Amino acid sequence: MKTGVWLVVLMAMGGLSLRALQPSHYDLIIRNAQIIDGSGSPAQRGDIAITAGRIAAIGKVRGSAKETLDAKGMVVAPGFIDVHTHAESVGSLPLAENFVRMGVTSIVTGNCGGSALDIGAFLTNLEKSPVSINVATLVGHNTVRSEAMGGSFKRKPTDDEMTQMKQLVEKAMQDGAMGLSTGLIYLPGTYSETPEIVELAKVVSAHGGLYASHMRSEGLEIRQAIDELVTIAREAKIRAQLSHIKLSGNASWGQAADILKRLDQARAEGLQIAHDQYLYTASSTGISVLIPSDAREGGREQLRQRLANPEQKAKIIADMKMGLLRNGRKDYQYAAIASYSKDRTLNGLRLPQAAKKARGSESLDDQIELIFEIELNGGASGVFHGIDEGDIQTFLQHPLTMFASDSGVRRFNEGAPHPRGYGNNARALARYTRELKLLRLEETVRKMSSLPAQTFGLKERGLLKEGYWADIVIFDPKRAQDLATYEQPHQYPKGIPHVLVNGQFVVRDGKHTNAKPGQPIRKEARR
Ligand SMILES: [Zn+2]
Numbered sequence: 267m268k269t270g271v272w273l274v275v276l277m278a279m280g281g282l283s284l285r286a287l288q289p290s291h292y293d294l295i296i297r298n299a300q301i302i303d304g305s306g307s308p309a310q311r312g313d314i315a316i317t318a319g320r321i322a323a324i325g326k327v328r329g330s331a332k333e334t335l336d337a338k339g340m341v342v343a344p345g346f347i348d349v350h351t352h353a354e355s356v357g358s359l360p361l362a363e364n365f366v367r368m369g370v371t372s373i374v375t376g377n378c379g380g381s382a383l384d385i386g387a388f389l390t391n392l393e394k395s396p397v398s399i400n401v402a403t404l405v406g407h408n409t410v411r412s413e414a415m416g417g418s419f420k421r422k423p424t425d426d427e428m429t430q431m432k433q434l435v436e437k438a439m440q441d442g443a444m445g446l447s448t449g450l451i452y453l454p455g456t457y458s459e460t461p462e463i464v465e466l467a468k469v470v471s472a473h474g475g476l477y478a479s480h481m482r483s484e485g486l487e488i489r490q491a492i493d494e495l496v497t498i499a500r501e502a503k504i505r506a507q508l509s510h511i512k513l514s515g516n517a518s519w520g521q522a523a524d525i526l527k528r529l530d531q532a533r534a535e536g537l538q539i540a541h542d543q544y545l546y547t548a549s550s551t552g553i554s555v556l557i558p559s560d561a562r563e564g565g566r567e568q569l570r571q572r573l574a575n576p577e578q579k580a581k582i583i584a585d586m587k588m589g590l591l592r593n594g595r596k597d598y599q600y601a602a603i604a605s606y607s608k609d610r611t612l613n614g615l616r617l618p619q620a621a622k623k624a625r626g627s628e629s630l631d632d633q634i635e636l637i638f639e640i641e642l643n644g645g646a647s648g649v650f651h652g653i654d655e656g657d658i659q660t661f662l663q664h665p666l667t668m669f670a671s672d673s674g675v676r677r678f679n680e681g682a683p684h685p686r687g688y689g690n691n692a693r694a695l696a697r698y699t700r701e702l703k704l705l706r707l708e709e710t711v712r713k714m715s716s717l718p719a720q721t722f723g724l725k726e727r728g729l730l731k732e733g734y735w736a737d738i739v740i741f742d743p744k745r746a747q748d749l750a751t752y753e754q755p756h757q758y759p760k761g762i763p764h765v766l767v768n769g770q771f772v773v774r775d776g777k778h779t780n781a782k783p784g785q786p787i788r789k790e791a792r793r
Contacts, residue, residue: 295329302342303343303730319736320734344371352674362397362398364758369739371738382403389442398772403444457559485518506540542669604649670718672686747760
């Protein structure tokens with residue numbers, strides 16, 4: 267009998283693997299690591315062997331490799347998965363350096379209702395022009411609604427438009443979208459009613475996809491907003507993700523425990539709901555959200571016309587002042603301009619200071635005039651300081667809260683964007699785990715790896731496990747630290763020296779290697 271046959275017989279008899287009989291040769295072995303596998307179980311010492319982009323062995327690894335990395339003193343964990351990003355532009359910033367430098371190896375984009383319209387083309391382009399990171403996407407409700415309903419938004423869709431929206435969502439799901447996202451404070455989604463979303467969510471549910479929502483309110487009306495999320499999950503029989511869970515505006519602070527209780531009650535009836543969170547007391551979105559939706563409905567030209575009418579303008583200003591008052595604010599001091607291409611000297615300034623610079627006065631009326639001016643000149647992104655640290659800490663300890671940045675791909679040194687895009691994952695490791703000890707390190711890693719992978723259905727990722735993709739982050743648990751601040755956001759974290767995507771180093775010794783091993787991640791067809 268030939269040796270090969272004996273091997274097969276032996277393996278069948280004793281359950282021995284080929285590896286045990288014959289020392290293997292791997293692409294890479296990471297030795298002496300403190301392995302945190304992403305499941306939440308305690309760290310263990312060991313080695314990890316990688317071959318052809320996948321984890322080939324884990325534990326005490328014998329054999330040799332083309333390359334060996336000594337990870338003494340380091341934690342080796344699954345690459346972080348950031349399920350809440352706005353990275354439609356990843357093709358033009360393919361290194362995605364702000365993400366990979368904080369240990370992120372996979373992102374989910376298409377959030378808050380905005381995505382590529384042609385999901386198939388978006389994902390295929392990532393194969394034609396590769397990027398450094400794995401990319402999955404949702405299909406955005408606002409994208410689909412704009413396409414089907416044109417510029418006329420403040421109404422229900424006609425039957426034909428509803429049919430078209432369903433077809434667009436169906437096509438996106440067939441093309442590999444992970445699910446549907448809504449952004450219900452944004453145009454035009456803010457004019458949709460719950461049944462419209464339920465209809466679309468049913469299309470997604472038939473594919474086993476997920477529904478992720480930037481809800482209608484994250485402040486005074488958050489309870490009604492959660493009720494809507496729960497209704498959609500229940501009626502469409504769909505898994506739901508509450509995007510960037512938070513309580514905005516100090517009139518709403520201190521209710522995190524109660525909000526979590528409401529979500530737990532919904533789970534008790536069998537619904538699957540999870541949440542993601544960024545670990546900062548400021549939010550970030552377009553400055554345009556400061557202007558009431560009805561004033562912006564139909565687009566910038568419409569806004570210009572409304573502002574040209576003194577009566578309408580007075581009404582818009584009154585609404586804005588009332589909005590401030592309801593949230594217990596006297597002006598827009600809480601808001602900073604992040605990136606305004608028309609006048610970059612305003613970037614980084616709070617609105618009163620920006621009004622002073624641009625208009626010579628920091629009065630509330632001048633702040634409002636500046637907001638109009640910015641919007642009519644193409645808009646700007648902003649950073650809004652309105653979240654309570656206590657609420658953040660309550661939300662982050664819930665076992666179904668995962669950490670996600672809500673960031674886009676950053677162009678280094680451009681504008682004054684929210685620091686979360688450079689620091690969120692490192693901040694979880696440093697501030698909330700090592701310093702405040704609110705979470706075990708293994709739990710923090712789980713919230714950035716297996717929890718997001720399982721929730722969003724990213725197959726064979728999110729765990730250090732034989733056969734899984736070798737998406738790996740290697741960090742120093744004593745030193746890993748975010749350095750990005752509101753004042754100086756363009757700073758990569760420290761203490762995260764190596765990051766591998768699909769078995770290839772994208773960060774090595776703290777530097778981007780320029781490798782682009784990222785893959786598009788498509789939702790698998792339902793079996
Ligand atoms: Zn959002």
